[in-house]
Amino acid sequence: MRIACTVNGTPRVAEDVWEGTSLLGVLREHMDLPGSKNACEQGECGSCSVYLDGRLVCACLVLGGQAQGREVITVEGLASGEVLHPVQEAFLEAGAVQCGFCTPGLVVATHDLLTRTPQPTTVEIREALAGNICRCTGYVKIIDAVHLAAKRLTLPREGDGKGGGPRL
C-alpha cells in the first residue's frame, strides 16, 4: 500500500508498504529515518517513541496505514540542523548516554514531559519515563539530564528580551 503523511514538517510518501508494517517500519525502512530504534516491537521499551498528531506513542504499535495523513515527529525532527535540541544537549552533558540505543526514545519522551510539565519532580520524571527502558545507566543520570533540560528550557533566552518560559 501507499502511505502519505507529514514527517518532521515535510510531506512524505512511502510506496509498496506491506499492510502489516508498523509506523516504525515505515520510518526506518521506507523513509530513511533510523533515529527511532527497533528493540522490543511490543511497546515495552519505548525506544521507538515518536509523536503522532502531537501525542507520544510507540511507533512499533501504530499500524503504518493508521499514520495516513497524520503528522509524525521523530527524534530527527527535534534538532535544528546541526544544533542539538536542549534536551539532547542535557543528555550528553549529564552523561545520560552510554550505548545510546535507548536515547532517541528517551529524548522524545522527555520532550513530551517537559512540554506538559516544564518543571517536573523526580517522581513525575520517573512516571513519565516508565515506558522507556535503558539497560546501561541505571537511570540516575537520565533523571539528572531531565532536570538539567528543564532548568535550561525555563532560563531566560539570551538576547530575545522575553525572559523565561519554555522554548520547546
Next chain:
Amino acid sequence: MEFLQPTTWTEALAMKAAHPDAIPIAGGTDVMVEINFDRHRPPAFLDLTRIAELSEWGLDNGVLRVGAGVTYTQLIDELGDRLPGLAKASRTVGSPQIRNRGTVGGNLGSASPAGDAHPPLLASRAIVELASSAGTRRLPMHEFFVGPKRSAMRKDELIRAFLVAPAQGPQQFSKVGTRNAMVIAVCSFALAIEPDRRRVGTGIGSAAPTPVTAPEAERFLEGVLGEHDLWQTRAPVAESALLRFGELVAAAARPIDDVRGTAAYRRHALAVMARRSFVWAWNEYRAAA
C-alpha cells in the same frame, strides 16, 4: 492482506459484515504485538481510528456512554472524577505511550483475564454495547467474558461503547505486579460502594479464566453494613467482617499457577487487596460525612 479504513460507524459495520475475519485495530497495543511477532496474520485490518464518534463520550439519562475508542489517557483526564475506579486502573496501564493509544474497547475486544479495565467495569456493573449491520445489543459485563481471551462478541460485531453510571460512592482498584509500570497484573481487584443503593460491587482480574465478580462477598458485606446500620452511622467495620470479606473474595477466584504467580499467592493477595480496598473506600465514605 487488506487495509480497511472506514470513516463512519455505518461504514465500519458494513465492512465488518463483508469481512468477518478482519481484525479491528484501534490503539494497536495488543494487535500489533501479534503482527510484529508474526503470531497472527489476518486477511484484513479494520482501522477504527478514523471514526470520530468512537472517541467521544457523553451523559444520557444519568448514564455515561463511553465510546470504545476513548483512550486510557482520556479516561484519566476527562472522566477521572466520574469513574474513579476505572481511572485508577487506567493509571496502572503500561506507560504514557501505551495509555495515549490503548482503549477500553480494545481491552474488551482482547478479553484477556488480566485486562486492567475489566475489574472496575465489573464492579460498577457496566454494560457493553455491541453492534453489527443487523443491529445493536447491550450485554452486562459479566456476560461478555466467556473464556480466556474469548468474549460473547460475534464475528460480524464491533464494540461501540460501554455504559456505566457515574460513581455513586468511593471506588478502588489494586493490582499486584513486579513494577509500578509496564506490568501485566499477577492479580487485581476493584471495588465500588454505592451508599444510596446500599450496594457493594467487586471485580477480580487475572485470577480466573475470565474477569469475575465475587457475589457472595458483595452480599456478605452488604449484610454487615445493613445489619449494624453502618451506612447511616458510618462507624468502622469490625476486623472479623473485613477478614471474612477478604476470604469470600479469594474464594470467588479460580486462579492457576503460571509464570507470574501461584494460585495460592493470588488467593492470598486477593484477600489482602479486598480488605484494604474496602478500608480505603470506607474511610473515604466516612470522611465525606
